[in-house]
Each structure stands twice: as structure tokens, then as C-alpha cells.
Amino acid sequence: MNPKIIELPKILDKRGNLSFFEYPQQLPFQIARTYWIYDVPGGEVRGSHAFKNQDEFIVALSGSFDVVLHDGENEIKYSLNRSYYGLYIPKMFWRRVENFSTNSLALVVSSTLYDVNDYIRNFEEFKRMKNAN
Numbered sequence: 001m002n003p004k005i006i007e008l009p010k011i012l013d014k015r016g017n018l019s020f021f022e023y024p025q026q027l028p029f030q031i032a033r034t035y036w037i038y039d040v041p042g043g044e045v046r047g048s049h050a051f052k053n054q055d056e057f058i059v060a061l062s063g064s065f066d067v068v069l070h071d072g073e074n075e076i077k078y079s080l081n082r083s084y085y086g087l088y089i090p091k092m093f094w095r096r097v098e099n100f101s102t103n104s105l106a107l108v109v110s111s112t113l114y115d116v117n118d119y120i121r122n123f124e125e126f127k128r129m130k131n132a133n
């Protein structure tokens with residue numbers, strides 16, 4: 001699987017708009033865990049790691065930020081700034097989340113429970129593992 005932007009349904013309503021995602025219609029994996037990143041001070045960077053097994057989907061529920069993905073050879077930057085689409089990040093992609101706007105809110109759903117052993121925190125190790133696949 002490759003990373004991709006997934007457009008979400010948008011129910012326009014003069015009372016306020018509504019979007020959602022479900023497995024398997026919008027999401028390619030079942031959700032085991034949800035977390036969110038907020039109150040990020042200007043200039044801070046989150047992430048800087050890859051996961052051996054978990055898939056994630058990130059939505060900018062509010063504000064904007066950039067998700068920079070590395071596949072071991074190339075880097076691609078995705079700017080997230082709307083609540084009606086998100087970025088699917090399959091396992092084994094190095095990610096960095098940066099350029100958070102004031103009051104931005106990043107919603108992340110994951111295919112697995114939190115597992116400290118699923119993290120690859122060394123970029124050289126990540127490249128070795130990725131290229132061995």
C-alpha cells in the first residue's frame with residue numbers, strides 16, 4: 001500500500017457541515033486507537049519515526065500542518081488544512097509532522113494499540129529495514 005489522501009464525505013448543512021470516516025468505506029483498516037495532537041508550540045516537530053506494523057490516518061480537524069513522509073529513498077510533503085480529507089500512512093513510512101498553525105488539531109487513528117516496540121526511531125535503521133523488504 002502507498003500513502004494517499006482520502007477524501008471524506010462532506011454533508012453540507014446551513015446548521016454546520018459534517019464529515020466522517022468508517023471502515024471499510026473510507027478507511028483501509030479497522031481502528032484500534034484514536035489520539036490527537038494539540039497545543040503545539042510554534043516551530044515544533046512531532047513524529048520523526050516509522051512504525052513496523054501500524055497504519056495510521058491523520059486529519060487536520062482544525063488549522064493546518066504538514067506531514068512529510070519518507071519511503072527510504074524519496075520524501076513527499078502533504079499539507080493538511082481541511083477537515084474533510086486526511087492522509088493514509090501505511091506501515092514502514094518515516095514521518096515528520098511540522099509547520100503546525102496556531103490552534104491546529106491533528107486527529108490520528110491507528111490500526112493497532114499503542115506498542116512502544118512498534119516504533120523505529122533511528123532513520124538509518126529504518127532505511128536498512130525498508131530496503132531489506
Ligand code: TYD
Pocket residue numbers: 033035037045046047048049114
Ligand atoms: P510519540 O508517538 O513519540 O509522539 P509523536 O507524535 O511526536 O511521534 O508519543 C509521545 C508519548 O506519548 C510517548 O511517551 C508515548 C505516549 N503515547 C501513548 O501513551 N499512547 C499513544 O497512543 C501515543 C500515540 C503516544
